[in-house]
Amino acid sequence: MKTYYIRRRYLLLLILLPLMLCLLLLLQDWRQGREALSMPLVGLTVVVDAGHGGADPGVVGVSGVLEKDINLAVAQKLAALLENAGATVIMTRDADLFLGENKRGDLQARVDAAVGADLLISVHGNSFPQQSSSCGAQVFYASNNAAGERLAVAMQKCLAAVSADGHRQALPHASSYLLKHCSCPAVVAEVGFLSNAAEERQLTDDAYQWQLAWAMLEGIVAYRQDGSAENAVGNQE
Ligand SMILES: [Zn+2]
Numbered sequence: 001m002k003t004y005y006i007r008r009r010y011l012l013l014l015i016l017l018p019l020m021l022c023l024l025l026l027l028q029d030w031r032q033g034r035e036a037l038s039m040p041l042v043g044l045t046v047v048v049d050a051g052h053g054g055a056d057p058g059v060v061g062v063s064g065v066l067e068k069d070i071n072l073a074v075a076q077k078l079a080a081l082l083e084n085a086g087a088t089v090i091m092t093r094d095a096d097l098f099l100g101e102n103k104r105g106d107l108q109a110r111v112d113a114a115v116g117a118d119l120l121i122s123v124h125g126n127s128f129p130q131q132s133s134s135c136g137a138q139v140f141y142a143s144n145n146a147a148g149e150r151l152a153v154a155m156q157k158c159l160a161a162v163s164a165d166g167h168r169q170a171l172p173h174a175s176s177y178l179l180k181h182c183s184c185p186a187v188v189a190e191v192g193f194l195s196n197a198a199e200e201r202q203l204t205d206d207a208y209q210w211q212l213a214w215a216m217l218e219g220i221v222a223y224r225q226d227g228s229a230e231n232a233v234g235n236q237e
Contacts, residue, residue, distance in 0.1 A: 039086030054098030061194030136165025155219030
């Protein structure tokens, strides 16, 4: 009887072990699937650049709002959302700082921060006082950078859903030092016009800043999911 009992235990083990292995594999698949859904940017290093800072305020809004402050507020929110999505985030500045001894040095410091990164997102504000009705977010890319263009188009599409003027298109930027010299796909995201009184007010609103940051995140996720991020790394000037 004792022998029979041991054999039965072995038999149970023989049946249970494969079942347990299957369960473990299923659990691993489920975990990986859940991670892909909830953390779609794992493995991506993103430089988030809040434009201007310190002695350089950027453009000044109609009621005195400084571009550098809006840039930082939106950049910090974008950085938080990116980290939550699994990305590794490098911020060029996380305070009211100028990053060089002069404008060129400041821009070069931002370019240097992107060495080895997968993407750079530079947050800026726009101004066109000659036409105070101008409004809406607009994303720019370097004209010789196909990956940057894909990212800009994806981000523009998402920003159009929350921005005041949803008809703007992503455009190439010929004179941006940052876009021209950045070693990874890069965009300059102009989040809105500080020369438009209504949009200037909107840009200071915390909830609206989160909406903008969320739209930018969606653009980055869409860009990565179309498979272009991996192909784009190293495909630069
Ligand atoms: Zn700017």
